[in-house]
Amino acid sequence: MKLSAFFQQLSSSLVLLVVCSTASAALIPVNLAMQGTVSQESNPSFLTETQTGGGTGFYDTENDVLSYTYAITAVTDIYEYDLTGNSTLITATGAGIGAYTSCTNVRDDYQINICSYFSIGTDTPFQLSTSNIDENGNGILIFDFTTSDDVHYDIAYTVTSAVPVPAAAWLFGSGLVGLVGLKRKK
Template structure:
């Protein structure tokens, strides 16, 4: 019953943010990654508990650069299911990002381990929430931002990872002004940097000198 009340409040957007906590959301992979056109890239999203707590549910929005990536599939971690009974369902929205104009969004990616259950997490634990697979379509296209991020798109629903303890709600963003929730913690895919021809010539020249020196001995 308590879970149902929390979810109902979530839907109507009336739940105020709880005090700052040590719990947080993170993704793997992060930072600059090399990739080739046609590669399938899997991004895993985790909840982390710095202090012991119980994970109740989550509702986040995942933005991505659709000039470089195609959304392929979304898989929830074992034990989680979408809260479709409360009107929440993950939806791909072209050009739906609030963080970056022209970028796309997978809105209301949400999961609940059950209306009367939570997931107990000890201090330092990580819990996989969901995984998203993207296909690289144009690795030569690059921009100054990341290619995958978490944001709050302003669709009338509170976004965040919800805990049973004093941490209450760990927001990942509360408005379009605070849309880029993970800062520079997302993934950025780019083509491998080619080795300049001069470097190849230098390398082959050095190998030649080594060969000559061995013969002279």
């Protein structure tokens, strides 16, 4: 009898927890995976940079805003560097603002400081060519543009929800139902 009352209280607490978490599910934790290239538009075979990396953040479903931090590694034939930063993006318009937080030269065959080209800590606006994230926090962000100094960016971020809460709730709930069924069978 005491065990049955415990399961009844636990299941009502679970229902309250699921309802409360659904009502305040405006912030969805997300993971980002990134890959792309940066090259000189007029001469793409000269110093084409390959970038890979990722990040984490939150997607605000009510305001359609993605806030994230990232770390990338950029490699060419003559240099390699690691870059970190953070950004905030209004996904409906593709407009955002970001800042680099650190840069480390990993390898530099020409002995130039690649990191000196980045303004660490300075907020810089940016515009995405594609920005599409659904209400579950899954989508894609694409930078595909050429700057005034002839540098072409072709970079894609894949955004995935870090915690699939509805699936986890269904799994946990079905487990509880199974435990209750076992108790009643005995």
